[in-house]
Amino acid sequence: MKHIWVTGASSGIGRSLVEELLEVNQGQVKIWISSRSKAKLEEIKSLAPEQVIPLAIDLSSKSCVPQLQETFQNEVLDEVYFIAGGCEYIDLPNFDSEIFLRIMNQNFMSHVYAIEAALPSLRRSENPWLVGMSSSVAWTGLPRAEAYGSSKAAIYHLMQSLRADLKKEIDVSVICAGFVETPLTDLNDFPMPGKISSKEAARRIVKAEKSRPFEIHFPRRFTYGLKLLARMPQWIQDILKQKMKA
Numbered sequence: 455m456k457h458i459w460v461t462g463a464s465s466g467i468g469r470s471l472v473e474e475l476l477e478v479n480q481g482q483v484k485i486w487i488s489s490r491s492k493a494k495l496e497e498i499k500s501l502a503p504e505q506v507i508p509l510a511i512d513l514s515s516k517s518c519v520p521q522l523q524e525t526f527q528n529e530v531l532d533e534v535y536f537i538a539g540g541c542e543y544i545d546l547p548n549f550d551s552e553i554f555l556r557i558m559n560q561n562f563m564s565h566v567y568a569i570e571a572a573l574p575s576l577r578r579s580e581n582p583w584l585v586g587m588s589s590s591v592a593w594t595g596l597p598r599a600e601a602y603g604s605s606k607a608a609i610y611h612l613m614q615s616l617r618a619d620l621k622k623e624i625d626v627s628v629i630c631a632g633f634v635e636t637p638l639t640d641l642n643d644f645p646m647p648g649k650i651s652s653k654e655a656a657r658r659i660v661k662a663e664k665s666r667p668f669e670i671h672f673p674r675r676f677t678y679g680l681k682l683l684a685r686m687p688q689w690i691q692d693i694l695k696q697k698m699k700a
Contacts, residue, residue: 456483457531457579461513461568462538462587463487464494466636470656471535476502478660486525488513489538513538513564522571531575533583535659536568537629539605541638543598554601561587561605565612573624582624583666585659586613590630590677594684594691597699617668625666631655632676648676 456479462468464487472487485502487495488509495508509525511518540560542553565586576582589606591599610628617626633639633646634655650673662670671677683691 456533457529458483459486459488459526459531459534459572461488461536461564463498464489464491466537466638467587467631467634467652467655467659468535468537469494469498470652471537471659472498472506473501474653474656474660476505481505513567514559516563516567519567519571522568523574526571526575529575530578531572532579532581533585533663534568534572534576535585535587536565537587538564538568539587541602541641543602544600545598549600554604557601557605558608561602562608562612565609569612569616576624583627583663584613584616584620584624585627585629585670588613588628588630590632590671590680592630593680597695614668627662627666627668627670629659630669630671630677632671632673632680648673 458475460468460472460475463472468487468489472485475483475485484505484507486507486509487498488511489495490510490512492508492510495510499506499508509522511521538560540557542557544550544553569584572584576584586609588610589603591603592607592610595603610630613626613628616624620626633642633649635649635651639646639649655672658672659670683694686694
């Protein structure tokens with residue numbers, strides 16, 4: 455029986471990931487699912503009432519840590535997938551520091567709090583895997599992504615450092631997604647090349663469990679292009695990024 459925790463499970467990639475994990479593990483899995491929406495979590499629990507345990511909790515607040523530590527204090531966690539997060543863009547000349555505070559809490563600090571709560575239980579597993587949710591935007595700064603991109607770059611750095619420190623104890627990976635069809639990307643007001651479904655994104659994440667690479671990135675026809683952009687001389691990046699704004 456595999457024990458798993460998935461955050462951001464009420465919609466988008468998180469929900470699709472729970473559904474994929476239930477399907478792949480064929481009854482041999484126990485999944486804690488968390489988000490702020492108790493109603494949506496209960497809806498997901500109905501898919502497999504004996505295997506799914508809802509945790510309605512706000513991961514962007516430090517107050518979540520004691521509750522989570524109590525939940526997992528006697529548990530073994532084999533895999534954790536920290537998918538929870540949000541997105542807001544900066545539209546200059548309106549440079550609002552409150553946006554940065556919200557996004558850093560929703561994205562970066564939610565990872566920090568979840569990791570603090572999960573590490574003791576992960577250490578009790580014989581084959582633990584810790585997966586964080588960054589973004590392909592972490593590789594290079596893009597227009598309007600000052601807040602969102604900074605939070606995702608912070609997650610990337612956090613997971614990279616954890617991989618170095620936990621190498622002999624816990625496998626650590628980071629998801630660097632491009633555009634995935636979710637309630638968040640439905641709000642975007644710009645073209646999203648290579649966009650894939652949340653179901654396909656979940657399938658690729660679960661498939662990566664066999665090799666557990668550091669980066670799990672998709673859709674590759676988009677992410678390889680962004681990797682290439684990030685390695686170009688800055689003056690070329692400047693030209694191409696100005697075209698993105700047009």
